[in-house]
Amino acid sequence: MPASLSRVQSQSRLRGIGGLTLAEFLRWFPWRVLVFAASGVAVLVFARVVWAAEENAKLAPLLYIFFSLWVAVLVLSTVATTQGAVSSEIEEGTAAWLIAKPIGRPAFVLSKFAGAIPAVLIGMVGIPGAIARVVLKRAADNGDTDFTAAQVMDVIANSSSRDEYMNLPSMSRYLGLLALIGTLMLLVVAVMILLGCVVRAQTAVLGLGIAAPVGLLLVGQLAPTAVAELTPGWVLTSIVDIISDNPAPVLAPILVTVVWIWVTLAGAVLLFSRREL
Amino acid sequence: MSTVTAHIEAHGQPAIAVHGLRKRFGRTDVLHGIDLEVPRNSVFGFLGPNGAGKSTTMKILVGLLRPTDGSAAVCGLDTVRDSVAVRASIGYLPQDSSYWRHLTVRGVLAFTARRYLDGSRSDLRRHVDDTIEQAGLSSLANRRVAKLSGGERQRLGVAQAWVGRPEVLILDEPSAGLDPEGRHEILELLDRLREQATIFFSTHILEDVERLSDTIAVLDRGRIVASGPIDTFLMGETGQYSLTLNGSSDGFLAALAEAPWVDSVEPTAETTWNITVTDRTAAEHLLLRSVVGHRDVQVVDFRPARRSLEEIYLELTEATAQAADDQAADEQGPAVVE
Numbered sequence: 001m002p003a004s005l006s007r008v009q010s011q012s013r014l015r016g017i018g019g020l021t022l023a024e025f026l027r028w029f030p031w032r033v034l035v036f037a038a039s040g041v042a043v044l045v046f047a048r049v050v051w052a053a054e055e056n057a058k059l060a061p062l063l064y065i066f067f068s069l070w071v072a073v074l075v076l077s078t079v080a081t082t083q084g085a086v087s088s089e090i091e092e093g094t095a096a097w098l099i100a101k102p103i104g105r106p107a108f109v110l111s112k113f114a115g116a117i118p119a120v121l122i123g124m125v126g127i128p129g130a131i132a133r134v135v136l137k138r139a140a141d142n143g144d145t146d147f148t149a150a151q152v153m154d155v156i157a158n159s160s161s162r163d164e165y166m167n168l169p170s171m172s173r174y175l176g177l178l179a180l181i182g183t184l185m186l187l188v189v190a191v192m193i194l195l196g197c198v199v200r201a202q203t204a205v206l207g208l209g210i211a212a213p214v215g216l217l218l219v220g221q222l223a224p225t226a227v228a229e230l231t232p233g234w235v236l237t238s239i240v241d242i243i244s245d246n247p248a249p250v251l252a253p254i255l256v257t258v259v260w261i262w263v264t265l266a267g268a269v270l271l272f273s274r275r276e277l
Numbered sequence: 278m279s280t281v282t283a284h285i286e287a288h289g290q291p292a293i294a295v296h297g298l299r300k301r302f303g304r305t306d307v308l309h310g311i312d313l314e315v316p317r318n319s320v321f322g323f324l325g326p327n328g329a330g331k332s333t334t335m336k337i338l339v340g341l342l343r344p345t346d347g348s349a350a351v352c353g354l355d356t357v358r359d360s361v362a363v364r365a366s367i368g369y370l371p372q373d374s375s376y377w378r379h380l381t382v383r384g385v386l387a388f389t390a391r392r393y394l395d396g397s398r399s400d401l402r403r404h405v406d407d408t409i410e411q412a413g414l415s416s417l418a419n420r421r422v423a424k425l426s427g428g429e430r431q432r433l434g435v436a437q438a439w440v441g442r443p444e445v446l447i448l449d450e451p452s453a454g455l456d457p458e459g460r461h462e463i464l465e466l467l468d469r470l471r472e473q474a475t476i477f478f479s480t481h482i483l484e485d486v487e488r489l490s491d492t493i494a495v496l497d498r499g500r501i502v503a504s505g506p507i508d509t510f511l512m513g514e515t516g517q518y519s520l521t522l523n524g525s526s527d528g529f530l531a532a533l534a535e536a537p538w539v540d541s542v543e544p545t546a547e548t549t550w551n552i553t554v555t556d557r558t559a560a561e562h563l564l565l566r567s568v569v570g571h572r573d574v575q576v577v578d579f580r581p582a583r584r585s586l587e588e589i590y591l592e593l594t595e596a597t598a599q600a601a602d603d604q605a606a607d608e609q610g611p612a613v614v615e
Contacts, residue, residue: 092375103392
C-alpha cells in the first residue's frame with residue numbers, strides 16, 4: 001500500500017454514508033429522473049386533452065384531473081421503482097457485499113433515502129410541477145377558457161379566496177401543493193425502504209407498497225380529524241383539498257409527515273441492523 | 278498505524294479467535310460451540326463437507342450473521358461489539374459474490390478501496406491500478422461486472438477483498454467452480470498475498486489446502502473435528518517414516534524395533550519399511566544415523582511417510598457421520614418387533 005494512503009479511522013455507524021448516498025443518487029440520475037419527469041408531462045398532456053374535449057371547460061377541473069392523476073402515477077411509479085431498494089440488494093447479495101466492508105448498517109439504509117431525495121424533489125415533483133404551471137397558465141392565456149390570467153393564478157395559486165387559512169401568497173400556495181406532494185413521495189420511499197427491511201419477497205414488498213398509500217388515504221378520509229391529523233394521511237387530505245379548491249393547511253401536515261418519515265426510517269435502521277444477510 | 282494494528286501489537290492476539298461459537302437457525306443448530314484460533318500471518322484452510330457450517334462461521338466473522346452464543350474476534354476486536362472496526366480489518370470473498378451490475382471491474386475496486394483507505398484521488402487511482410495488475414485483471418478493467426465469466430468474477434472477488442489491504446482475508450471457496458487454469462491463477466494470487474495478510478479460506482479442494490495452508494481445521498456437522506498445523510496432520514501425531522534399504526537388513530531392523538522411540542517397524546514392500554515413532558525429534562536425530570552406522574545395509578530412500586489429506590479428511594468425516602448415526606439410533610431407542 002502506498003505510504004500516501006492511510007486506513008480510514010472512523011468507526012461510526014454512519015461510516016460510508018457519503019459514498020453510498022452518491023452511488024444511490026447516481027442510480028436515479030439521469031434516466032429514472034427523466035422518465036419520471038416525462039411521465040409527469042405525459043399526464044399533463046393527457047389531462048389537457050381530456051379537459052379540452054369538455055364543453056365550457058373551466059380551469060378547475062383541469063387542475064383536479066391533472067393533480068389527482070399525477071399523484072396516483074407518482075405513488076405507483078415510486079413504489080415500483082423503490083420496491084427493490086433494499087429487498088433486491090438483500091436477495092442478490094449486494095447488501096452482503098457492502099455490509100462486509102467497513103460500512104455501518106444505518107449508513108446503508110439512510111443512504112437509500114438520502115440518495116432519493118434530490119430525484120424525488122427535483123425530478124419527480126419539481127420539473128413536472130414547473131412545467132404544469134407554465135402549461136396551465138398558457139391554457140388560460142390562449143383564451144380557450146373563460147379564465148383570465150388573474151383567474152388562473154387564483155385557481156392555481158390561491159385555489160380560492162380563503163387565503164387567510166394559510167396566509168400564503170399565491171405562488172407559495174402552488175409551491176405548498178408541490179411540497180405536500182414531494183413530502184408524500186418521500187414518505188412512500190421511506191415506507192418502501194422499511195418494507196424491504198421486513199419482507200423478504202420483492203413481490204410482497206410491491207403489494208404492501210401499493211396498499212400503504214391506499215391505507216393512508218382511508219385513514220385521512222375516514223378517521224376522526226384529531227386522529228387523521230396525527231398521521232401522514234393528513235398530507236393526502238390536504239392535497240385533495242387544495243386541488244378541489246378547498247382551503248387546506250400545508251406546513252402542519254408536512255411537519256407531521258416528516259416526523260413519520262423519521263420514525264419509518266428509524267424502524268428500518270433498527271430492523272436492518274438485526275437482519276441476517 | 279491503524280487502531281486495529283496498534284491493538285494487535287499491544288496485545289498479540291491471534292488474527293481470528295472463536296470461542297464457544299454457536300449458531301441456530303430456527304430449530305436447527307448449525308454450529309455447536311466451536312473454538313478456533315488462526316495465527317497471524319498464516320494461511321488457514323477451513324475444511325468440511327457441504328452444510329458443515331463453514332460459510333456460517335465466516336459470515337459471523339464478517340458481521341453478516343450474529344452468533345447465537347459464544348464469541349468471535351478478529352484482530353482482537355469483537356465481531357458484534359466492534360463490527361465496523363472489525364470489518365475495516367477484513368477483506369471478504371463470499372461464496373456467491375455479487376456486485377452492482379452497472380459497475381466496471383475498476384469501479385468495483387475503486388468503490389471498495391474508498392471504503393478502506395484515505396488519500397488523494399490520484400493515489401487511490403494508482404493503488405487501484407496496482408491491484409488490478411496484481412490480480413491479472415488489466416485487460417478487464419473497464420468491463421462491466423455483468424459481462425465477466427466465472428473465473429474473472431472470482432479473480433475480481435479476491436481483488437476486491439484485497440484492495441483495502443486488510444490484515445485478514447476471509448475467502449469462502451475462492452477456487453470453487455473454476456477451470457484448472459482459473460484455479461491455478463487464484464492459487465498463484467493467494468500465494469503472492471500470503472506474505473502480506475492472514476488468509477482464512479474454505480474449500481472442498483483438498484489439493485488446494487495442501488498446497489497453501491500452514492494450519493487447517495476440519496468442521497463437520499457444526500463441530501471442529503480436528504485442527505492443527507498441516508504437517509502434523511499429514512505426518513500423524515506420532516510420526517511415520519518410510520525407509521528403503523539394500524543389503525542384509527534383518528539384524529538392523531530387529532535392533533531398530535527395540536529402540537525406545539520406535540513404536541513399530543512394518544514392511545510395506547520387499548525392501549521398504551514403514552517405521553512408526555513415538556518421539557519425532559529423536560527419530561529425526563537418530564534414525565538415519567543408526568542406519569548409516571550399520572555396515573550391512575545401504576539407504577536407498579528415507580522420508581517421512583505422509584498420508585494424503587484426502588485420506589485423513591475422509592477418515593475424520595466418516596467417523597463423525599458414524600457417531601451421529603449412533604447417537605440418532607440411541608435417541609430412537611431399540612426397534613420394536615411385533
